[in-house]
Amino acid sequence: MFEGHDTTASGISWLLYCLASHPEHQARCREEIQGILGHRETLQWEDLGKMTYSTMCIRESLRLYPPVPGVSRQLSKPITFPDGRTLPEVLCSLTNCFFLLRILHLQVFDPLRFSPENISGRHSHAFLPFSAGMRNCIGQQFAMNEMKVALALTLLRFELSPDPTKPPCKIPHIILRSKNGIHLYLKKVR
Numbered sequence: 457m458f459e460g461h462d463t464t465a466s467g468i469s470w471l472l473y474c475l476a477s478h479p480e481h482q483a484r485c486r487e488e489i490q491g492i493l494g495h496r497e498t499l500q501w502e503d504l505g506k507m508t509y510s511t512m513c514i515r516e517s518l519r520l521y522p523p524v525p526g527v528s529r530q531l532s533k534p535i536t537f538p539d540g541r542t543l544p545e546v547l548c549s550l551t552n553c554f555f556l557l558r559i560l561h562l563q564v565f566d567p568l569r570f571s572p573e574n575i576s577g578r579h580s581h582a583f584l585p586f587s588a589g590m591r592n593c594i595g596q597q598f599a600m601n602e603m604k605v606a607l608a609l610t611l612l613r614f615e616l617s618p619d620p621t622k623p624p625c626k627i628p629h630i631i632l633r634s635k636n637g638i639h640l641y642l643k644k645v646r
């Protein structure tokens with residue numbers, strides 16, 4: 457169940473963990489969602505586009521905890537780089553998004569990395585949770601919307617905090633999981 461199921465489950469789980477671990481960002485997302493919904497308890501399609509801060513948090517969570525830690529490709533023909541070095545056709549090249557995303561940036565949860573001004577000069581391939589090119593994720597918009605809905609409906613009802621006795625232990629298999637699960641406490645908001 458790679459496409460569209462385990463990926464989204466992983467994305468939502470790590471997102472909730474990130475926000476549980478960063479109450480200040482969790483509160484800001486909740487305020488944003490409450491401001492958009494007012495007295496409503498369900499989301500409308502138009503609401504999703506207004507979740508600016510929550511979207512930045514989702515992207516930051518995908519950067520630190522990419523549900524697909526790596527993708528592999530087989531070259532259909534050899535490539536020669538400008539400096540003369542070549543990659544042969546048979547080589548299966550692996551882009552380790554997990555490595556890439558974590559090494560190129562600080563390992564601190566900072567949603568403002570994805571503010572409009574901060575992303576304006578950034579290369580489009582600097583952030584690759586959904587891969588890129590011809591075989592990128594066809595469900596990425598759907599996945600982002602699923603994550604927004606799950607986040608909004610959860611934060612409207614619950615305050616999240618991590619269980620300090622059971623920190624998650626990441627295992628970057630095909631899908632990024634936690635070996636021991638992700639344990640959070642939920643407290644009713646109202």
Ligand code: HEM
Pocket residue numbers: 459460461463464467522523524526527528585586587590591592593594595596598599
């Ligand atoms: C957070 C959620 C998701 C993440 C991080 C994610 C990530 C990815 C990545 C990295 C790839 C490329 C894999 C590769 O080339 O080896 C991919 C492919 C794909 N994804 Fe997603 N995905 C997510 C959700 C979804 C959803 C919700 C759907 C469908 C509704 C979906 C459908 C697909 C399909 C069909 C492919 C194969 C595309 C192709 O080979 O042309 N994904 N996804």
